[in-house]
Amino acid sequence: MRFYECTFIIRQDLPAQDVHKLSEKYKGVVEKTGGQVIKKEYWGLRSLAYEIKKNKKGHYIFFGLKATPETITKVENDFKISEDVIKFLTIRVDRIDEKPSLMMQTPSETEK
Template sequence: MALYEHVFLARQDMSAQQVDALVEQYKGVIEANGGKVGRIENWGLKSLTYRINKNRKAHYALMDIDAPAPAVHEMERQMRINEDVLRYMTIAVEKHEEGPSAMMQKRDRDDRPRRDGDDRPPRREFGDRPPRRDGDFQRAPRPFTPREA
């Protein structure tokens, strides 16, 4: 049997319980056709980059599948018929990832490695100007002289 990662997007007006029922329905389709479903992750309601069928958001779900190709084709056929599924994508993989997927790992901005080590420049406050790049030369402001009429 082949290994697959399958992600699908469900409509935004569905509840989390309805999305779970949808996942269980497709898990049943895979198992009825001789396959197994490993990890299942619900990524939650996320914004879409562009609207799909008048939806601005969608519920994302990931399934790790170990099944023959006809089982996956049957699941995709049923997803095409179902109006609650906006998009889906199935990818064949060499092996399934261990642990949580990249979408489930919370990354903070401060967790990223810095390019130049631990020397972080001081944070600029509102109204601060960056240092000039042309050395110490700064032009003096012009004196104010009232215009004669």
């Protein structure tokens, strides 16, 4: 199995409760196909750099995954057919860092 970092953006008009349900759904897809979600972070409702599908903001979700390429293909296909996911990016990495990502750290932690 390989390590991946997957970030996806969910449209702005969904309430936070539905966003968390969607992230649990995708976590379930990963686990059902033999993968493992090592790290999960909700980065909040953030402004997009440019408008995507008439959305100016989006809910950002980050997963650190240990999975096979087939699992990643299945998850990305689910992202593509979902009307709620407006953008996603999955990259392969050497390892998943257990510390919070830069998006989750406070400004005092990043200055160290």
